[in-house]
Amino acid sequence: MNSLKRDFPILQNREIVYLDSGATTQKPKQVIKKIEEFYEKNNANPHRGAYTLSMEATEVYENARKRIAQFINAKSDEEIIFTKNATEALNLIAYSYGMENLKVDDEIVISIMEHHSNLVPWQKVSKVTGSKLNYMYSNQDFEISDEEIENKITDQTKIVAITHVSNVLGTINPIEKMIKQAHKKGAIVIVDASQSIPHMKIDVQDLDADFLIFSGHKMLAPLGIGVLYGKHELLNQMSPFLMGGDMIEYVYEQNTTFAPLPNKFEAGTQNVEGVIGLAAAIDYIEEIGYSKIQEIEKQVISYAREELEKLEFLKLYLTPNEMNHSGVISFNIKEVHPHDVASILDSQGVCVRSRKSLCTTFDAIFGD
Template sequence: MELAREELAKKLKEDFPIFKTGSFAYLDNAATTQKPKQVLEAMEHYYHAENANPLRGLYELSLKATEAYEEAREAVAKFLNAKESAEIIFVRNATEGLNLIAYTYGRAFLQEGDEIMLPVSEHHSNFIPWQQLAKEKGLKLHFLEPNEEGIITEESFRAVLNPKVKLVAMAQVSNVLGSIQDIKLFAKLTHEIGAVFVCDGAQSVPHTKVDVQDLDVDFLVFSGHKLYAPMGIGAVYGKKELLEKMPPFLFGGEMIEYVTKEGATWAELPHKFEAGTVNVGGAVGLTAAISYLDKVGFSFIEEREAELCAYLMEGMEKVPHVHIVGSKDPKRHHGIVTFTIDGVHPHDIAAIFNSNQVCVRAGHHCAQPLMKFLGTPSTTRVSLGLYNTKEDVDAFLAALKTIRGVMGYGE
């Protein structure tokens, strides 16, 4: 089975035109993924044959564009198992989605003295909006700390949870540690005190099947570009009863029902949150990416990334002076492995990998509070995708073994 999955990964790699432009190992999938020809061709067809401003045009091209856009919404709703497509709001990315929730739900329903809980391990996109909202409205932030495995435990969650908490924000999968949190449990505990739960699905939605009804989260966001779709398209899932109560995020065209000199009324869901000309081409690409993932199947994706992550970590552990951050169990990493090397700055590490045609990411990974918690200013990260092969990992490991020597340590 493992051999069969390796062969399938090699076959899938042929769907991605960028890998025909040169010989390199792309291992920065947590930052963004490459795009299959099915996505590129779908977008090209849209712009060649169906491009128009959608929603209000009554001519054929505009109607086709409207149909393509709303089909994308239906595809996302089905993909996440939302109750209906009106619960899906298109945005540019997960960052914009989290800001939408903070600025609309947060401003409208959180009051001075209310409290927000979030892990110290959150990406800045799920950290700064709540931090700034707290400053603006006089809210209190509670920070949850992960254990050595990168996990927020039920015990630590319950220890902070209290009746003043009105919102909990948490990533399902950490973009640094790769650890997955028990979102279903934490959403249940959050609801027991009458608070709402916001889930950052940027690192989980591309790698595992996410069912928003089963998780019972109130909001969930993701970015299309981490999902083999184009940049500039993402989505917010929100429970309809909450979205209906929330004010708009942006004002202008398309999000209105009626305007006078004295005021305005808003369009019905989901359009009241989608001001201005929408990204139909990106939505078409997202539809194609979802279709592609459905055909590949999440059972393959999860099994493949798990076995490749185990192979990766086994090789890394054999290299002296390399330290994996977080759990030593590959099953805890979900394709994301962050590490340090004694005496070598992460930027130098990434530069040496680059000279060996291996693409990795170095820095604080937009998670500086987590870096401070871990006691290191920055790290290097390798992250896997469905098209990665053992050859990619072997190229990474071969370069890894040379880094200390290149930096003059004689090892």
């Protein structure tokens, strides 16, 4: 594990224990180097110029798209749309699919453990279209039961938007079951893989996910790059989200026809260095291999669970079943403000996320 640590320059430059990868990961030198290389050798605006350098930049950019399609086993690289982050990808689906396909009394189902980026856009869609926003609640083991899935995903459901791994609890949700139930009822499913893709292999065809989104920066890639995967037939029928350069086919004074996929959804100059960095991060992850990553994580998480459980003053929010739990460990120390806990840990060089119990998940479970 120490040899992997040496790949991260920031961990050589700072005396820290970085435990906030759920917020954003540090970047290995292999990713940083690829970005430097792009600026030193290939930089130009892709899809813009007919000169060699611009065509090379286009090739680098489009090869990265192919790499990402292959990584999640998309049928075609046209199903991969680059966005700014997971939040923008979810908003794109909410506006371009949700607003156009939902009507009064249709239902959107999300879970109570969603990140706000997979909650607030659906509130907006529900208000504008007159559809209902329903929640799948977690039980006291911080899991969503089969019964809850069957009760909430019904004939009225048109969209299910679900996080694969909760950023608050680390719970791994049974998305396979949810997708099966949703498809049985004729609904489409959006999987938020932001917290799962750094830790486990994702195969969109195997899952039969209709849409799947994630942010690069949580999986060793640069900040400011996100991915939206969508089934070709769904993306094809959707209207563009943002309008501008490079997403058009012909522009007339009063009307415009749009470019085919994926350009239809990529208006304006893109974050090319982010895309290249993401492809490099994927190379890095695959070189280590998910089985090795999981082996290391299992050791670290089991050790942390075991040691933290010994501390009586600490309340842990963990699913009892280790198989349903990824790398996030949430805890609270009664009577001590979380920011104080984080500040004390910071004084020892330990970086953790702190929050004053505001998230919807805890409010719903504990009535806090």
